[in-house]
Amino acid sequence: MSHYTDTMKIHVALTEYGDALIYGSTSMRSTLPGMELKHLLFAWHEESLYGTELAVEAVDEVEVIILPAEQVVSFFAELRLLEHIEWTWDEETAMFMKLAARFAAWIEAQNYVPSLDAFRQGKLSWTWDERALEPDEREMIKLLADSPYYKEGLEAAFSAAVDRLRYTDEAAEADLRREYPLLFAADRSAADGMDQHAWLIHIGWRPDTAPFRPLLQLLEPDEEAHDWRLLLMLQDKQDAGQLIPIGLKDGGSALGSWPEAWDTHIHERAPAWLTGLRAALPADMLVEGGSFLGQPLSDEQAWRFLTEVSHRLLQTGWQVLLPAWWEAARRKQPKLRAKLRAGEGGEGTQGGRSMFGLDSLISFDWRIAIGETSLTEAEFKELVARGERLVRFRNEWIPLDPALVAQIRQMMDGMNREDGLSFQDILQLHLLESEGERKYSGAPARKDDPEKQLQTPERVKLAVELNEHFAKLLGQLVRQKEWPSVPVPDELKATLRTYQQEGFSWLAFMRRYGLGACLADDMGLGKTVQFIAYLLHVKAWAVRPNEVRLPSLLICPTSVLGNWQKELERFAPSLRVVLHYGSRRKTDEAFFREAHDADIVLTSYATAALDQEMLREMKWETIGIDEAQNIKNAETRQSIAVRSLRARHRVALTGTPIENRLSELWSIYDFINPGYLGSLRGFSSRFIQAIEKDQDEQRMADLQMLIKPFMLRRKKKDPAIQLDLPEKNEMKTYIHLTAEQSALYDQTVQELLQRMEQLEGIERKGAILAALTQFKQLCDHPILLTKEPLPELPASARRSGSEEMGGPLIDTEAVVRRSAKLERLLAMVKELREEGDRCLIFTQYIGMGEMMQRVLQQELQEPVLYLNGSTPKRTRDRMIEQFQSRSLPPEAQPNVMILSIKAGGVGLNLTAANHVFHFDRWWNPAVENQATDRAYRMGQTKDVQVYKFISMGTLEERIDEMLESKQQLSDQIISSGEGWITELSTDELKDLFTLRRDWA
Secondary structure: OOOOOOEEEEEEEEOOOOOEEEEEEEOOOOOOOHHHHHHHHOOOOHHHOOOOOOEEEEEOOEEEEEEOHHHHHHHHHHOOOOOOOEEEEOHHHHHHHHHHHHHHHHHHOOOEEEOHHHHHOOOOOEEEOHHHOOHHHHHHHHHHHOOOOOOOOHHHHHHHHHHHHHOOOHHHHHHHHHHOHHHHOOOOHHHOOOOHHHHHHHOOOOOOOOOEEEEEEEEOOOOOOOOEEEEEEEEEOOOOOOEEEEEEOOOOOEEEOOOHHHHHHHHHHHHHHHHHHHHHOOHHHOOOOOOOOOOEEOHHHHHHHHHHHHHHHHHOOOEEEOOOOHHHHHOOOOEEEEEEOOOOOOOOOOOOOOOOOOOOEEOEEEEEEEOOEEEEHHHHHHHHHOOOOEEEEOOEEEEOOHHHHHHHHHHHHHOOHHHOEEHHHHHHHHHHHOOOOOOOOOOOEOOOOOOOEOOOOOOOEEEEEOOHHHHHHHHHHHOHHHOOOOOOOOOOOOOOOHHHHHHHHHHHHHHHOOOOEEEOOOOOOOHHHHHHHHHHHHHHHOOOOOOOOOOEEEEEOHHHHHHHHHHHHHHOOOOOEEEOOOOOOOOHHHHHHHHHOOOEEEEEHHHHHHOHHHHHHOEEEEEEEOOHHHHOOOOOHHHHHHHHOEEEEEEEEOOOOOOOOHHHHHHHHHHHOOOOOOOHHHHHHHHHHHHHHOOOHHHHHHHHHHHHHHEEOOOOOOHHHHHHOOOEEEEEEEEOOOHHHHHHHHHHHHHHHHHHOOOOHHHHHHHHHHHHHHHHHHHHOOHHHHOOOOOEOOHHHOOOOOOOOOOOOEOHHHHHOOOHHHHHHHHHHHHHHHOOOOEEEEEOOHHHHHHHHHHHHHHHOOOEEEEOOOOOHHHHHHHHHHHHOOOOOOOOOOOEEEEEHHHHOOOOOOOOOOEEEEOOOOOOHHHHHHHHOOOOOOOOOOOEEEEEEEEOOOHHHHHHHHHHHOOOOOHHHHHOOOHHHHOOOHHHHHHHHOOOOOOO
16 A cells, blocks of 8 residues: 555545545645545445445546445544545535534434435435424535535435434334334325425324324214215314314315314415325315315215225325224125025934935025124115115115125025025035134035036125024034934944944934935944944834835945955844855846845945946945045046945945045045035035145135034044053954955865875875965965965056065055955055054965065055064064164154064064054964064053954854854864864865855
């Protein structure tokens, strides 16, 4: 840096934006290079990083330093300079330096105000408070404002300094907007005719010292004045009840009588009032040349003032006094109400039989509700005929918005009252209105045309006014505590737990009113026994006078057909059951005769799709579907077939009502209550897109309200359920063999019996034991007998991103469909994993364990452990630690463990699992119980569900019956092993092994 000993003179000019242009000169040179001057002048200026951030530009061949506007005031107010240089200033710059110090002090003391000129231009900037200036300060500002070097930028530099000090962050600006909203008003016409002082009072920056405040009052018609009128009033600040009307002439002078002390304030402000009102009020509300306001207003003008003009006046800062009733009345949007006639909905039947259903039509009368005022259809039409927007009715003013009136009339004309409302319409309207302030702008779908909805305009709400019968019914639908209790049928051979009794009563209650039901209890809570109790109830009350008794139909996956047969036989032996399944099933007239003689017909989803036309020819008393998620894909042939069948009542049973998408919920509801949620296309636009794509919480709440009355969902973790469950709940799951398994089983029996005629002694015993193993393996999966490799999935069929866990991907569908046991296991494991539960699966055969591991890993897309006798101890210990862990990442956490009953039956603590599957039976109950106790032991915090799979009609079922009855063999004989079987005669072997055709 150069060392100057000469005197240095500084010259400053301000741009219109407030930036300072600075150049210097010495006696030795006319001007200094800009870079040299910058280093010297700003050597102590920290804000500009000692001048390094400042730009230097050439202006008329002079190099000038550009100091940003926000730094100008602070720099010249503080002015820290190098002391070894003699600094001098031209006269105007010296004056500006003195003024800059005053600026800084004013800003610190908050002696600044927003600029009216900037406000009129749509900007926010600041200027000094003229009222706070000293005479010499006014003189300096006047002189600099007259200077060509300062006049354009003086106020801009001041405003930039205010912003820098006070309003640099978003929080400060937000506070300013909250405190002075009129400073940011979009409509700036209120400032017309105001000076700076009046405007600052108007926006609230300065207190109004006038003893009154101006306001506009709309007066309603009364006995003295029969028209609406708009008056300018002065309200005494000390006595708000004292209102003094005044008039305004075109010139801005005021007319009227007021306290003498108000004179000066009124005469100062009247011209601004006149200008502001001319800008804010419609011309047809003003009188030119007269008193400006006060002439009668038409009904149309009064309506416009209430609904539009008053809002504009409030936004521009005027206070408005409206009739006391208006604030409440404007919030009272009219409702079109369908008032159900007294007596509609009365039971009219005996014995709890089905009363009507969603299609039933209910008579009603129109009511138009506006706040607390309720108009009949005739009264409403009479008021509308008057053509007024504000009408006096029963001593109350009622606003009649023409647009809303037109919508109401359109809605009334669009519905034929003589046809009545359907119960579905009533239910949906009630549900969507019943949550207090919650309103839904859509409408329930119409049954006659699912694509059309009741036309409810966005602002008018169609509501329903319930009578006594429907108020009671709909209260019962949405509140469990109001469900009527139904006696359990005497024919039920089971004791229902409390929640099961409630579930059965609920099904019977829904049937009574013809409403479809979805029983969606968790797996293991006994949906089957609840439905069987319901079937017994149906049988007792189904026959009406002059009506033919109808059978019920139950559709379920093939893998659980056998389980339903056994459970019906066990819990309801009085029910006549027909199995409609397999190649030997009846058709046409033979089927109809057989079905009409039955109480319940069982069939599979696949069979129902194949025999759709025949099944649809019958009307069923009840159609129940088990594992209802099997119809979740609405467009599949199976789903369409099931939903097309006719019944007086429909019941869906499922533990997972929604697996992935809302369309699955629609499909189940379209089965239990056809048309209730409209068409799939309408449901998609109304709910699916809004919820799944937009996460619309309000629309989700609306959907929950609509579906809630028709679904009973209980989970094992619910406190009431936990109190009612045993700690360990064991259940047998009976499963049919597939056609392939049946054929191989029959073949194996025939081969064994032929050999029995030829073999004796040890060879005979060996052949029996070998065949015994083959039978048990066949019940598990044919591949265990055929020894063929698992089919791999072609590369073209593999899902993108699927993981190959435990080897190449296999064709799981092809593997699973060959074993009803494996099919059922996969469905149950998927369901419990949906709930976040874990399970143990026991099997005797290594091949079966490996197959299950491959299938479950691929289907669940998570690790599955398999522990057997060949598992090394270190690996075994690591498996147990992993399974019991609750801290592993989800992709590494195993939740399913398959075990050999010998290797895993004792010595393990696996309390992380609360479900235990015995895939194949170990005919020693003590051994099975030991295996179960891997999960059911100290440290277990949940109830344990135990499932024992049994193939119907096979050796497995025969041995299970023996264990249950203890009539043919003692526990000691069975528990000793399988040797006793080898001692049976050929006839006894035939009886034990032969596949029972009625179950197979």
